[in-house]
Amino acid sequence: MRHYFFRRLLQIIPVVFGITALVFFIMRLIPGDPALVLLGTDATPEDLARMRETLGLNESLWTQFFSYIKNALTLDFGNSIFQKEAVMTILLRSFPATLELSVCAIIISLLIAVPLGVAAAVKRNTWIDYAGMTFAQLGTSMPVFWIGVLLIMYFSVHLGWLPSFGRGEPLTRGLGLLVTTGSPQVLLTGLKHILMPAFSLGVMGAALISRMIRSSMLEVLDSDYIRTARAKGTPEGKVVMKHAFRGALLPVVTTVGLQFGALLGNAIVTETVFSWPGIGRVVVTAISQRDFPLVQGGVILIALAFALINMGVDLLYAVINPKIRAGRERGAA
Amino acid sequence: MKKAWILCLAGVLLLAAACGTPAPANPPASEGGAPAQQVLRFGLDVDPETLDPRHARDVSALRVFELCGDGLIQLNEKLEALPSLAESWENPDELTWVFHLRQGVKFHDGSDLTAEDVKYTYDTIRDPAFGAVYAANYASIKEVVAEDDYTVRFDLNEPYSPILANNMELTIVPAEADSIADFAAKPIGTGPFIMMEWAKNEKILFEANPDYWGGSPALQRVEFYTIPSNDTRVSALEAGDVDFVHTPLTPQDVDRIKGDARFQVDELTGLGITFAAFNHNSPVLADRQTRVGLSHFLDKEVMARELSQGLELPGESILVPNTWFYSDEVKSFPYDPEQGKAILAEAGWTDTDGDGVLDKDGQKLTVRLSTYTQDDLKMQYVEYMQNLFAQGGVDARVVTNEWPTFIADVQAGNYDIAVFGMLNLFDPDKYMYSYLRSTAGSNWGGFSSTEFDALVEEARTVSGEAERRDLYVQAAAINNAEVMHNVLVYQGYVAMYNNKIQGYVPHARGSIRSFQNVSIAE
Numbered sequence: 001m002r003h004y005f006f007r008r009l010l011q012i013i014p015v016v017f018g019i020t021a022l023v024f025f026i027m028r029l030i031p032g033d034p035a036l037v038l039l040g041t042d043a044t045p046e047d048l049a050r051m052r053e054t055l056g057l058n059e060s061l062w063t064q065f066f067s068y069i070k071n072a073l074t075l076d077f078g079n080s081i082f083q084k085e086a087v088m089t090i091l092l093r094s095f096p097a098t099l100e101l102s103v104c105a106i107i108i109s110l111l112i113a114v115p116l117g118v119a120a121a122v123k124r125n126t127w128i129d130y131a132g133m134t135f136a137q138l139g140t141s142m143p144v145f146w147i148g149v150l151l152i153m154y155f156s157v158h159l160g161w162l163p164s165f166g167r168g169e170p171l172t173r174g175l176g177l178l179v180t181t182g183s184p185q186v187l188l189t190g191l192k193h194i195l196m197p198a199f200s201l202g203v204m205g206a207a208l209i210s211r212m213i214r215s216s217m218l219e220v221l222d223s224d225y226i227r228t229a230r231a232k233g234t235p236e237g238k239v240v241m242k243h244a245f246r247g248a249l250l251p252v253v254t255t256v257g258l259q260f261g262a263l264l265g266n267a268i269v270t271e272t273v274f275s276w277p278g279i280g281r282v283v284v285t286a287i288s289q290r291d292f293p294l295v296q297g298g299v300i301l302i303a304l305a306f307a308l309i310n311m312g313v314d315l316l317y318a319v320i321n322p323k324i325r326a327g328r329e330r331g332a333a
Numbered sequence: 334m335k336k337a338w339i340l341c342l343a344g345v346l347l348l349a350a351a352c353g354t355p356a357p358a359n360p361p362a363s364e365g366g367a368p369a370q371q372v373l374r375f376g377l378d379v380d381p382e383t384l385d386p387r388h389a390r391d392v393s394a395l396r397v398f399e400l401c402g403d404g405l406i407q408l409n410e411k412l413e414a415l416p417s418l419a420e421s422w423e424n425p426d427e428l429t430w431v432f433h434l435r436q437g438v439k440f441h442d443g444s445d446l447t448a449e450d451v452k453y454t455y456d457t458i459r460d461p462a463f464g465a466v467y468a469a470n471y472a473s474i475k476e477v478v479a480e481d482d483y484t485v486r487f488d489l490n491e492p493y494s495p496i497l498a499n500n501m502e503l504t505i506v507p508a509e510a511d512s513i514a515d516f517a518a519k520p521i522g523t524g525p526f527i528m529m530e531w532a533k534n535e536k537i538l539f540e541a542n543p544d545y546w547g548g549s550p551a552l553q554r555v556e557f558y559t560i561p562s563n564d565t566r567v568s569a570l571e572a573g574d575v576d577f578v579h580t581p582l583t584p585q586d587v588d589r590i591k592g593d594a595r596f597q598v599d600e601l602t603g604l605g606i607t608f609a610a611f612n613h614n615s616p617v618l619a620d621r622q623t624r625v626g627l628s629h630f631l632d633k634e635v636m637a638r639e640l641s642q643g644l645e646l647p648g649e650s651i652l653v654p655n656t657w658f659y660s661d662e663v664k665s666f667p668y669d670p671e672q673g674k675a676i677l678a679e680a681g682w683t684d685t686d687g688d689g690v691l692d693k694d695g696q697k698l699t700v701r702l703s704t705y706t707q708d709d710l711k712m713q714y715v716e717y718m719q720n721l722f723a724q725g726g727v728d729a730r731v732v733t734n735e736w737p738t739f740i741a742d743v744q745a746g747n748y749d750i751a752v753f754g755m756l757n758l759f760d761p762d763k764y765m766y767s768y769l770r771s772t773a774g775s776n777w778g779g780f781s782s783t784e785f786d787a788l789v790e791e792a793r794t795v796s797g798e799a800e801r802r803d804l805y806v807q808a809a810a811i812n813n814a815e816v817m818h819n820v821l822v823y824q825g826y827v828a829m830y831n832n833k834i835q836g837y838v839p840h841a842r843g844s845i846r847s848f849q850n851v852s853i854a855e
Contacts, residue, residue, distance in 0.1 A: 030738065031734075031738040031742070032735075032736075032737025032738045032740075032741050033737065033741055034737075036740060037736065037740070038390070038466060040390065040466070040467075041740060041753075041768075041775055042774070043469065043775070044469060044774030044775075045774055046774075047468075047774075054464060082382045083382050083383060084382070084388060084517060085383075094533075094534065149565075149568075152564075153568060156568060156574070157568050157572045160572060163574055164565060164568050164569040164572045164574045165560045165566075165569050166558060166560075167535060273562050273564075275535075275558070275559060275560040275561060277533070277534035277535045277559075281534060281561065282534070288707065288736060288737070
């Protein structure tokens with residue numbers, strides 16, 4: 001198992017390197033000059049030339065690339081052209097907010113999807129099934145920004161229950177205070193702020209995952225070992241949750257893993273609608289300004305997160321399904 | 334498995350608790366605030382990039398400096414120069430400006446403001462090694478001399494009468510700014526509010542400066558919250574989460590808020606214009622008559638009234654209303670498609686092959702209309718123009734790209750008609766001198782009128798506003814006649830705020846300097 005773990009970890013290196021090279025050259029191939037965006041339209045050609053020189057954009061692409069890689073290996077991703085701050089600092093400030101949002105969105109997805117999917121499968125072709133799958137259809141077809149705007153209109157403007165924007169407080173800080181001082185106030189502030197963004201982000205995932213759970217459960221519920229369990233007189237609840245659900249989990253984990261990666265990307269829209277101070281907004285602004293170092297750093301970080309999540313999913317397979325574990329260990333040996 | 338369920342359950346309970354608590358939905362910084370508290374929460378559309386006044390280039394940073402900083406002068410809503418850190422100034426000859434500083438002014442760190450601070454601010458922003466983005470705007474200054482503690486003299490390289498509007502509002506920083514750690518994130522100024530905290534992409538917090546030279550403000554705190562979505566910013570106003578929002582806004586939102594008795598809506602003509610830049614180097618548009626003919630197709634009335642829903646006004650010239658340089662004598666070509674067609678026919682453009690598109694010497698009248706995708710309204714203008722041109726028999730093609738690509742194309746001369754705009758027209762010099770003069774660095778459309786050049790160059794050397802205005806009026810008329818930049822609309826400025834806010838004076842460029850006199854009613 002450990003062998004497998006390290007092999008998967010090593011595989012991330014070429015992936016991240018490939019992404020780095022790709023984003024480096026693509027950013028420089030698309031038209032647009034950061035010096036021009038920075039200096040504004042009334043800059044003289046001499047000013048522009050001087051700024052390009054200062055930014056190191058006069059060097060050949062390869063020279064720029066190799067010096068970038070060299071610095072990146074020491075975790076120096078340069079300075080943002082526009083914010084005049086280290087890329088690393090900007091990313092480390094904004095990434096936790098996006099991660100927090102994505103994790104909460106996945107939790108909400110699962111809280112909705114698991115009961116819904118299981119119920120729909122067990123009560124196949126009843127109104128529960130139809131209602132559940134209608135929700136799933138709606139969930140996948142409603143755009144995130146639209147749900148977001150509706151939520152704000154209803155819960156902030158109309159009812160005045162939830163704040164219309166912002167992060168409030170990091171949940172980790174709230175949890176820390178709850179544990180150390182016993183005061184739930186900060187945690188509640190954080191939760192109130194994250195509820196709507198996480199929900200609007202989580203709905204689409206909930207829809208996909210519940211459909212996956214339903215079809216996967218249906219398949220398993222028809223299989224021989226479930227019939228055996230029932231024949232042995234196992235209570236129906238246990239048959240469904242212990243025998244069937246666990247068996248149906250494998251494809252679900254794949255979907256959740258993929259969904260989590262997609263959330264990091266979808267978060268950009270949610271972050272804009274809910275003024276969430278995450279990495280999505282940072283990267284989108286950076287792209288529209290041609291802030292090369294910041295875009296590169298942001299994409300590398302997102303790619304790394306994506307790769308690590310995928311690896312986590314693969315490892316989870318092994319935990320859930322001993323057959324896979326055995327197979328891999330034989331393969332690795 | 335059991336543990337997981339317990340965790341899930343705990344999560345649900347927590348979320349339910351969060352949802353059910355009927356606490357006010359305010360951002361945390363204002364929690365615990367009694368209703369009478371003098372706090373103003375301001376919805377900002379974009380987070381500033383940096384808060385060093387010498388590096389800053391975005392409007393959000395300007396808003397910050399209006400609270401925590403001061404320049405030597407300040408421009409009022411008519412763009413007239415009023416005393417600020419300088420109590421008075423004189424212009425003994427055309428190459429010398431002398432400013433007399435207010436005495437007893439303190440920076441937020443307690444140090445005194447002296448002529449050395451002023452000299453330092455202007456020396457660093459002009460120093461190539463410092464790398465300030467707008468260094469070139471200060472090129473007319475040869476040397477800054479601190480004559481004594483409270484007298485600063487600016488020696489110029491050449492006469493430069495727009496110096497007050499273009500250079501003298503710069504926020505003065507203390508002479509030791511560059512040795513203060515993190516100055517760009519927490520600037521120290523002399524303004525009515527002290528900047529306390531900047532949580533990037535979230536909020537910027539200010540507290541009143543009780544020692545302000547202009548008197549202690551009535552507001553105890555001002556809080557900026559960055560809310561990028563126009564819709565959410567207005568929702569936050571309606572939800573009571575912020576008290577003040579302003580341009581950029583969506584027309585529909587403005588209409589809704591106008592009907593809500595809780596809010597005050599101020600609408601002004603702003604200091605921005607949106608224009609169609611005609612490329613005189615483009616083979617089709619090199620001919621003046623063709624440009625004039627096309628100009629007659631532009632229905633600016635519909636653009637302003639229908640597309641912007643009244644937020645913008647039909648444009649006539651580059652001299653914007655409500656300023657000392659405005660003139661209603663300079664008119665643009667009126668919307669008259671029949672006349673447009675007649676003029677194009679005179680220029681040789683007729684539909685010889687009956688395909689509905691005008692042609693000349695076997696070549697179709699094809700123009701590209703380009704703009705950038707970040708601005709919805711400009712996209713609508715361009716699509717509408719395409720329609721108007723098509724009705725006149727012109728084959729117009731819309732090209733839209735995001736800003737960096739768009740502006741790189743324009744700069745390379747790779748366009749026919751480009752629609753973009755200019756903000757903050759404090760002084761016509763900035764625009765006419767650097768975009769429309771024959772040898773200007775940003776003259777990408779190949780404009781060349783020696784008469785125009787002579788007028789804007791002369792306007793730099795004469796001092797009185799009346800004399801300068803005369804010259805700019807003539808220059809603006811040439812711009813219209815030659816169809817260099819055809820001004821489509823004057824951009825509007827809208828401020829919407831809680832009507833408990835008292836004492837706010839709207840300002841066409843969006844200045845919030847009057848917050849120093851604002852109070853919140855009970």
